[in-house]
Amino acid sequence: MNPDADLPRQFPPDFVWGVATSAFQIEGAAREDGKGESIWDRFCRQPGTIADASNGDTACDHYHRLESDLDLIASLGVDAYRFSISWPRVQPLGHGAWNEAGLAFYERLVDGLLRRGVQPHLTLNHWDLPQALQDQGGWAARSTVHHFVAYARGIHRRLGSRLATLTTHNEPWVMAVLGHEKGQFAPGVKNRQTASQVAHHLLLSHGLALQALRADGCRTKLGIVLNLGHHEPATGSPEDAALARLEDARGRRWYADPLFLGRYPQEVLDELGPDAPVVQPGDMDHIATPLDYLGINYYSRTVSSAAGPFDVTKSGLKLTEMGWEIYPRGLTEVLLTLHRDYTLPPVYITENGGAFPDAVVNGQVHDADRTDYLRTHIAATAAALAQGVPMAGYMVWSLMDNFEWASGYAKRFGIVHVDYATLQRTPKDSAHWYRSFVAQCHALRTSAACAAGG
Numbered sequence: 001m002n003p004d005a006d007l008p009r010q011f012p013p014d015f016v017w018g019v020a021t022s023a024f025q026i027e028g029a030a031r032e033d034g035k036g037e038s039i040w041d042r043f044c045r046q047p048g049t050i051a052d053a054s055n056g057d058t059a060c061d062h063y064h065r066l067e068s069d070l071d072l073i074a075s076l077g078v079d080a081y082r083f084s085i086s087w088p089r090v091q092p093l094g095h096g097a098w099n100e101a102g103l104a105f106y107e108r109l110v111d112g113l114l115r116r117g118v119q120p121h122l123t124l125n126h127w128d129l130p131q132a133l134q135d136q137g138g139w140a141a142r143s144t145v146h147h148f149v150a151y152a153r154g155i156h157r158r159l160g161s162r163l164a165t166l167t168t169h170n171e172p173w174v175m176a177v178l179g180h181e182k183g184q185f186a187p188g189v190k191n192r193q194t195a196s197q198v199a200h201h202l203l204l205s206h207g208l209a210l211q212a213l214r215a216d217g218c219r220t221k222l223g224i225v226l227n228l229g230h231h232e233p234a235t236g237s238p239e240d241a242a243l244a245r246l247e248d249a250r251g252r253r254w255y256a257d258p259l260f261l262g263r264y265p266q267e268v269l270d271e272l273g274p275d276a277p278v279v280q281p282g283d284m285d286h287i288a289t290p291l292d293y294l295g296i297n298y299y300s301r302t303v304s305s306a307a308g309p310f311d312v313t314k315s316g317l318k319l320t321e322m323g324w325e326i327y328p329r330g331l332t333e334v335l336l337t338l339h340r341d342y343t344l345p346p347v348y349i350t351e352n353g354g355a356f357p358d359a360v361v362n363g364q365v366h367d368a369d370r371t372d373y374l375r376t377h378i379a380a381t382a383a384a385l386a387q388g389v390p391m392a393g394y395m396v397w398s399l400m401d402n403f404e405w406a407s408g409y410a411k412r413f414g415i416v417h418v419d420y421a422t423l424q425r426t427p428k429d430s431a432h433w434y435r436s437f438v439a440q441c442h443a444l445r446t447s448a449a450c451a452a453g454g
């Protein structure tokens with residue numbers, strides 16, 4: 001019995017299959033070759049912030065293992081690799097002088113991917129803001145918006161024409177809410193007004209960067225990545241339904257409505273009251289600059305319960321090691337909701353995956369739960385595609401085990417195992433499954449070309 005037999009056929013031949021990482025989570029080399037300090041370097045050194053008191057100083061040592069990691073990516077047979085640039089590695093203070101060693105590293109990365117036939121998908125901001133900019137107010141300060149646009153232009157000038165896509169920000173909700181309202185992520189601020197201003201500045205800097213790059217003659221596809229969970233009421237009560245609508249407005253529409261409709265959802269503005277962001281004339285039009293694609297990171301659903309926090313252990317669904325419910329149908333639902341509410345550009349699932357325990361036996365790493373997770377979520381992506389959502393690609397989070405932010409190294413999302421004592425990489429069973437799944441999709445691609453006489 002092969003449960004995947006029919007799955008590859010459900011995707012078009014040009015569908016992009018990839019794997020994803022981010023700079024801070026894998027690179028290490030935190031103080032080498034002129035790299036500046038980031039807010040995550042600083043945050044990790046504050047006691048009590050990271051579960052295992054670890055940091056990103058070494059991480060997966062990707063900075064020193066670039067060539068062999070590129071070979072590893074190529075060995076999976078994927079079409080695409082999604083990675084991010086560490087802003088302080090290329091521009092240590094976040095403005096002004098560029099660090100040539102840092103730029104050269106990303107140039108080697110991009111050229112190494114192209115040589116191996118893998119498309120580079122670059123993200124400018126996966127959370128590791130230069131600490132020097134944080135010292136001037138960080139994302140809460142409007143000056144950071146303009147520094148980000150200059151950074152985007154510099155990277156585009158150097159690498160733009162060689163990229164498949166260029167993403168401005170990864171998950172503005174996480175940076176705004178977990179970083180500035182709940183304080184669980186860098187920079188560890190706990191202030192709702194700051195969080196709403198940060199969200200506005202992230203969106204504004206995204207829109208202004210798109211305009212600036214297009215004015216510079218950019219022909220690379222430009223977009224943004226949002227983390228979206230599917231919001232559901234815990235019961236059929238009107239209270240739970242109302243809360244689910246409000247939480248959907250806070251988590252999804254606060255970001256997607258400005259991008260696609262040019263306005264913030266009124267119910268969230270009302271709720272924020274004096275904590276609503278300062279919005280200058282013209283800002284909303286800048287934010288609504290058309291996207292070439294939208295990236296969606298999906299991990300789980302969010303259940304809204306007016307009676308108090310919803311207990312995921314009682315839902316009957318299996319949980320990942322993060323305590324997140326495994327709910328593939330939510331991915332289809334999120335995509336259908338977006339398709340209903342907005343006119344979507346091509347959509348990539350830019351992250352999807354799970355933290356699971358690995359069984360390391362005789363040099364093999366068994367992770368059947370992860371393979372199940374990936375297969376069922378790929379099927380959920382196919383279901384959205386069949387219902388008209390313009391899906392363009394899917395990328396597994398993550399290529400390899402890495403620094404899982406406030407959870408440190410204890411939570412493993414990789415399809416490649418990393419032994420942190422030796423930094424040795426070992427593809428897990430899920431990596432072998434994904435390689436063979438992608439190969440089946442590619443085999444159909446060849447036969448489609450033959451059928452078309454190409």
Ligand code: PNW
Binds near residue numbers: 174351413
């Ligand atoms: C994403 N939440 O983060 C990030 O883009 C990755 O860097 C990260 O490793 C991955 O998901 C797994 O966590 C999130 O609390 C962190 O809802 C937290 C949440 C969502 C996404």
